[in-house]
Amino acid sequence: MSAEFFEDPDGTREQILAATYHTLCEHGYADLTISRIGEEFEKSPSLVYHHYESKDELVLECLEFMIDRFEHRTTDDVDQPRERLEEFFGWLLESNIEVERQQFIALLVELRTLASRDESYRRQFLRSDQVLERYLSNLLNSGIERGEFRECETEQVAAYVLTTLTGVMLRRSTHDIDPAWLEDVRAELEAYLEARVYRE
Amino acid sequence: MSAEFFEDPDGTREQILAATYHTLCEHGYADLTISRIGEEFEKSPSLVYHHYESKDELVLECLEFMIDRFEHRTTDDVDQPRERLEEFFGWLLESNIEVERQQFIALLVELRTLASRDESYRRQFLRSDQVLERYLSNLLNSGIERGEFRECETEQVAAYVLTTLTGVMLRRSTHDIDPAWLEDVRAELEAYLEARVYRE
DNA sequence: CCGTTTTGATTGAACGTTCAATCAGTCCGT
DNA sequence: ACGGACTGATTGAACGTTCAATCAAAACGG
Numbered sequence: 001m002s003a004e005f006f007e008d009p010d011g012t013r014e015q016i017l018a019a020t021y022h023t024l025c026e027h028g029y030a031d032l033t034i035s036r037i038g039e040e041f042e043k044s045p046s047l048v049y050h051h052y053e054s055k056d057e058l059v060l061e062c063l064e065f066m067i068d069r070f071e072h073r074t075t076d077d078v079d080q081p082r083e084r085l086e087e088f089f090g091w092l093l094e095s096n097i098e099v100e101r102q103q104f105i106a107l108l109v110e111l112r113t114l115a116s117r118d119e120s121y122r123r124q125f126l127r128s129d130q131v132l133e134r135y136l137s138n139l140l141n142s143g144i145e146r147g148e149f150r151e152c153e154t155e156q157v158a159a160y161v162l163t164t165l166t167g168v169m170l171r172r173s174t175h176d177i178d179p180a181w182l183e184d185v186r187a188e189l190e191a192y193l194e195a196r197v198y199r200e
Numbered sequence: 201m202s203a204e205f206f207e208d209p210d211g212t213r214e215q216i217l218a219a220t221y222h223t224l225c226e227h228g229y230a231d232l233t234i235s236r237i238g239e240e241f242e243k244s245p246s247l248v249y250h251h252y253e254s255k256d257e258l259v260l261e262c263l264e265f266m267i268d269r270f271e272h273r274t275t276d277d278v279d280q281p282r283e284r285l286e287e288f289f290g291w292l293l294e295s296n297i298e299v300e301r302q303q304f305i306a307l308l309v310e311l312r313t314l315a316s317r318d319e320s321y322r323r324q325f326l327r328s329d330q331v332l333e334r335y336l337s338n339l340l341n342s343g344i345e346r347g348e349f350r351e352c353e354t355e356q357v358a359a360y361v362l363t364t365l366t367g368v369m370l371r372r373s374t375h376d377i378d379p380a381w382l383e384d385v386r387a388e389l390e391a392y393l394e395a396r397v398y399r400e
Numbered sequence: 401c402c403g404t405t406t407t408g409a410t411t412g413a414a415c416g417t418t419c420a421a422t423c424a425g426t427c428c429g430t
Numbered sequence: 431a432c433g434g435a436c437t438g439a440t441t442g443a444a445c446g447t448t449c450a451a452t453c454a455a456a457a458c459g460g
Contacts, residue, residue, distance in 0.1 A: 012409070028317060030230070034446065044411045049447065051409095106316040113313055115374035116306040117228060125374050133381075153388075159381040160364075160388035167367025174315035174325050181333075181359040188353075188360035188396075195395040196388075212435075233419065244437045249421065251435095 005069070013051045015041050020062045025103045029059070029110050060120055063111055067128045074135040081143035082198065088136070089161070092168050093186045095178045106173035133158050140197070150199050157197060164189065205269065213251045215241050220262045225303045229259070229310050260320055263311055267328045274335040281343035282398070288336070289361070292368050293386045295378045306373035333358045340397070350399050357397060364389065 006018040019041035024032055034055060038045030052058045078084065092105070115122040136158035143149030168185060175181075194200070206218040219241035224232055234255060238245030252258045278284065292305070315322040336358035343349030368385060375381075394400070 030314075031317075033444085035444095043409090046412075046447080046449090047410055055446065106313070109370065110313045110316075112370065112374050113306070113310045116310075117231075122374060122376075129371070129375075129381075153384075156384040156388050159384035160392075163367040163371055163381070163385050164360075164364045165367065166370050167363040167365065170309065170312065170366050170370045171329070171363055174312050174322060175329075176322075181329075181363070184353075184356040184359035185363050188356050191396060192360075192392050196391060234421085235419080243435095245420095246422085246438075247436055255420065 071131045078138050078142040081139045095182050105169050109173040149197050271331045278338050278342040281339045305369050309373045349397050
């Protein structure tokens, strides 16, 4: 997810952005230092300030980029709504995921908590939630039009499912890998969808 | 919630703990400093080290205390399971809540993210989740015995509902007060419970 | 095509601040 | 006068940020 760009960035500014992303994933926001970013892309830490105003600006741009990437990836393609839907939450509900995904999820949650005290982060996550919510309701509407889903308040369902998935992220980012509760949540989420969304 | 003790602590050690709690609520973990704790309880900041090993030990003890309090408060009393259940998630789903509750929720989420990199915090939140999960399944079992709820996998439902509520906490801690999605989530959660738990 | 100038990238050293933790010494009840 | 409670000053490390200096390459003028 949103990792392609960060693998072979061209231009120094982009390399710094990619290095920031990787450092964030590995060490988290709390332990992010300019010198660690320097280590990551093998240049002097002070070079960062030749391309960016401040550490915060850098992190925010990184976050914005991540959200943008996801946005461009979702807006289209609402064929096969049920498969898309299961794919969507499957990405979060799989057990035994790789370390990178685990770290990425934890990073998103950690950055999100910054929003409670910082206006700029709040804006980003507000937008991110809107993007996801629109994608989900599009999926639901498409399913209803095709007769695969039953009539329902799509925005309400979208907000609800998204909240649950946000909860999955937070619990995942704290608990051990492959916890037992994951299967429970998946099963009960399926049951909810059967009861409220899917047409039997 | 778990605020009684922190209002009139006796003994210096307890005063420090209470001051830590209040400072945490007001400034969050990231901006918690020893001197800010000192300001809060009107003694010298260095006194902290006369009673506690380190800052981390202090915060951990504070968190442990919060969880303990909640534990003692829940284990009994599973009469009127439906009312208890609604009261339980009502506390998180009310709109227009006071600043203190908002801050308390944000604090819990912020501390929780520490768990991804720190074993000690992970243990605490693992325990906290177990406490909540047991409380919820007790409620559900009690409801089933009384014939108010239908037969279901209580642990599975408990894990699922708790995950959703965790998501509510995370979204609440980031978004503005009184957001529109809250009512959506509440309505859809009710619908889920009607469909899967409550006997009509 | 050569020499000069300009520009942007890059570096290492240094500064100023913040903060956890320490310590030597004072206060005070018994 | 002894011991625990308490304080203010201090230390040392970490870190964001600045800055003067270097370097490579491009642009340019003759």
